[in-house]
Amino acid sequence: MNAIETMDLTKKFGSLTVVDSVNIKVEQGGIFGLLGPNGAGKSTIISMLCTILKPTSGTALVNGYDIVKFPSQVRKSIGIVFQDPSVDDRLTGKENLEMHADLYGVPASEKRSQIDKVLELVELSDRGNDLVRNYSSGMRRRLEIARSLVHTPKVLFLDEPTIGLDPQSRDHIWSYIRELLKTEDITIILTTHYMEEADKLCKQVAIVDRGQIVALDTPESLKEKLGGETITVKSQNNPLYVEKIKEAGIAKSVVIAGDEVKVTVDSAHTILPSIVNIAALNHIFIESISLQEPQLDDVFLHYTGRALREGGGKELSGMGAIMRRQIR
Amino acid sequence: MSELRGIYTLWQREIKRYLRERTRLASSFFQPLLWLVIFGSGLGLSIRSSTGLNYQEYIFPGIIGQTLLFTSMFMGISLIWDRQFGFLKEILVAPISRISIFVGKMLGVSTDSMIQGMIVLMLGFLIGVKITLPIVIKVIPLMLLVTLGTACIGLTLACFMDSLESYGTIMTFVNMPMFFLSGALFPVNNLPSWLQWVVYVNPLTYGVDALRIVILDGAYVSSFPLYMDLTIIIAFDVFMILAGTYSFSLRK
Numbered sequence: 111m112n113a114i115e116t117m118d119l120t121k122k123f124g125s126l127t128v129v130d131s132v133n134i135k136v137e138q139g140g141i142f143g144l145l146g147p148n149g150a151g152k153s154t155i156i157s158m159l160c161t162i163l164k165p166t167s168g169t170a171l172v173n174g175y176d177i178v179k180f181p182s183q184v185r186k187s188i189g190i191v192f193q194d195p196s197v198d199d200r201l202t203g204k205e206n207l208e209m210h211a212d213l214y215g216v217p218a219s220e221k222r223s224q225i226d227k228v229l230e231l232v233e234l235s236d237r238g239n240d241l242v243r244n245y246s247s248g249m250r251r252r253l254e255i256a257r258s259l260v261h262t263p264k265v266l267f268l269d270e271p272t273i274g275l276d277p278q279s280r281d282h283i284w285s286y287i288r289e290l291l292k293t294e295d296i297t298i299i300l301t302t303h304y305m306e307e308a309d310k311l312c313k314q315v316a317i318v319d320r321g322q323i324v325a326l327d328t329p330e331s332l333k334e335k336l337g338g339e340t341i342t343v344k345s346q347n348n349p350l351y352v353e354k355i356k357e358a359g360i361a362k363s364v365v366i367a368g369d370e371v372k373v374t375v376d377s378a379h380t381i382l383p384s385i386v387n388i389a390a391l392n393h394i395f396i397e398s399i400s401l402q403e404p405q406l407d408d409v410f411l412h413y414t415g416r417a418l419r420e421g422g423g424k425e426l427s428g429m430g431a432i433m434r435r436q437i438r
Numbered sequence: 439m440s441e442l443r444g445i446y447t448l449w450q451r452e453i454k455r456y457l458r459e460r461t462r463l464a465s466s467f468f469q470p471l472l473w474l475v476i477f478g479s480g481l482g483l484s485i486r487s488s489t490g491l492n493y494q495e496y497i498f499p500g501i502i503g504q505t506l507l508f509t510s511m512f513m514g515i516s517l518i519w520d521r522q523f524g525f526l527k528e529i530l531v532a533p534i535s536r537i538s539i540f541v542g543k544m545l546g547v548s549t550d551s552m553i554q555g556m557i558v559l560m561l562g563f564l565i566g567v568k569i570t571l572p573i574v575i576k577v578i579p580l581m582l583l584v585t586l587g588t589a590c591i592g593l594t595l596a597c598f599m600d601s602l603e604s605y606g607t608i609m610t611f612v613n614m615p616m617f618f619l620s621g622a623l624f625p626v627n628n629l630p631s632w633l634q635w636v637v638y639v640n641p642l643t644y645g646v647d648a649l650r651i652v653i654l655d656g657a658y659v660s661s662f663p664l665y666m667d668l669t670i671i672i673a674f675d676v677f678m679i680l681a682g683t684y685s686f687s688l689r690k
């Protein structure tokens with residue numbers, strides 16, 4: 111059985127199609143990453159999978175239960191950390207967890223030990239009796255993670271669990287998640303803007319753009335598929351540069367990411383001179399240039415035409431947008 | 439069973455939050471006191487009672503009714519609050535029915551109002567109303583009946599509103615007419631007939647009348663028989679609970 115299987119899952123808000131016939135299968139165990147720029151529809155997919163939004167059409171199975179027909183079975187099987195905060199800050203950390211245990215019908219005999227266990231996991235044992243309003247934002251996030259685990263869900267949704275946290279808190283959260291995978295029989299669906307983390311943690315990733323799945327595979331194969339290497343150039347006229355490189359027909363893909371041009375080529379060593387030549391011929395001044403093996407960032411850029419940074423990527427505009435359509 | 443546990447924990451949350459808000463508790467203690475003491479004694483001097491009750495005694499049950507109405511209307515805002523601060527999502531995604539969520543909320547808000555109402559009831563001795571044990575025993579269930587309906591009014595309105603500000607505005611529009619045209623402050627028999635009509639459709643009218651019958655214990659000549667008050671209050675409660683749960687389940 112798959113942990114999750116969606117069948118033409120679709121959500122429309124009025125005339126706007128936010129999730130467009132999504133078909134994904136998520137195997138049990140490990141972390142499945144949902145990556146995509148802001149507004150791609152990741153949170154909407156998660157909302158439907160956790161039954162707080164009804165699909166416009168299509169459906170999905172979560173832990174074997176149909177989200178439309180058996181929402182309450184689905185709810186019992188899942189845990190979720192929403193993108194936006196959802197703890198009650200007038201209650202203490204423990205009270206939040208107790209309430210959760212009651213809402214999910216955690217047996218009274220296990221309630222206490224379960225709460226202590228999750229508090230320990232997120233290193234909040236000594237702060238459990240403090241009001242949440244006195245917590246830092248990192249502590250609140252950790253509490254939410256703890257809360258989502260109180261009823262030992264089979265499938266856990268983490269929608270940007272580390273958003274807005276400092277690197278240290280982020281590392282902490284990732285290490286809890288790794289710990290969790292070791293000790294529990296659980297499948298995690300993760301959305302994040304941190305590509306290196308997704309690369310390291312995820313067994314599989316789906317790249318979502320405009321409500322559609324544009325790529326789905328292991329991070330390794332995605333990078334392999336992209337192939338070749340990436341030349342990153344910073345020039346003083348990026349749009350013109352992109353156009354000229356494109357005309358020369360020597361690159362697999364050319365896109366603007368922020369203030370840089372990313373050129374994907376089969377072999378950087380042989381093509382690099384031509385790239386530099388094109389700049390010279392067109393009087394484009396190059397500020398810097400570098401070579402890398404492809405990263406998940408590049409995969410993302412390749413499929414969506416947008417860079418994914420903290421706080422989200424920017425839309426390509428003008429020339430870039432046109433290029434993007436040609437590349438696809 | 440698990441639904442009951444869910445209702446219980448939501449109810450408990452509402453009360454914890456309420457009791458932790460010290461300033462609100464204090465202010466809600468003073469407001470009825472001001473009405474009773476200042477308004478009651480001020481206006482009392484210029485009103486000659488025909489019933490043998492002094493004016494403060496006369497309005498005392500009305501002020502209890504007011505407290506129940508105002509508190510539960512005010513606490514209805516907690517639903518919007520929960521939505522804005524994201525906590526509602528945590529409840530909505532839990533394996534518990536919308537009906538239970540609404541009922542938990544309703545009981546919570548009603549309990550808050552009851553706490554408030556009981557405080558005001560205890561103020562009775564300040565103005566010389568004797569609150570005996572039999573009265574307390576009768577008045578508690580009555581207050582609960584009154585407040586269940588008003589709690590549902592607040593929560594139902596909150597289902598349709600997205601901002602705290604718009605709820606605040608609507609709240610005033612509901613509170614003031616319901617309070618002033620309930621007979622809480624003056625007998626309504628002498629009002630012009632078009633206004634009297636409003637009084638008769640106002641559920642609080644029957645609440646206040648019943649509270650007077652019970653609290654003033656014989657000294658008050660009621661506008662309606664007690665059984666009629668109770669029937670109307672209960673009918674209104676049932677209607678509002680249904681309307682409220684329905685409205686709540688309508689939202690996504």
Ligand SMILES: Nc1ncnc2c1ncn2[C@@H]1O[C@H](COP(=O)(O)OP(=O)(O)OP(=O)(O)O)[C@@H](O)[C@H]1O
Nearest residue numbers: 123128146147148149150151152153154155193422
């Ligand atoms: N209730 C709603 N009504 C109308 N449009 C909505 C609603 N919820 C979401 N949308 C739209 O759906 C699109 C997808 O939103 P969603 O929150 O799923 O994106 P996301 O991929 O999670 O983005 P982010 O990375 O910013 O969290 C957005 O364009 C958003 O404006």
Ligand SMILES: [Mg+2]
Nearest residue numbers: 152153154193
């Ligand atoms: Mg999102």
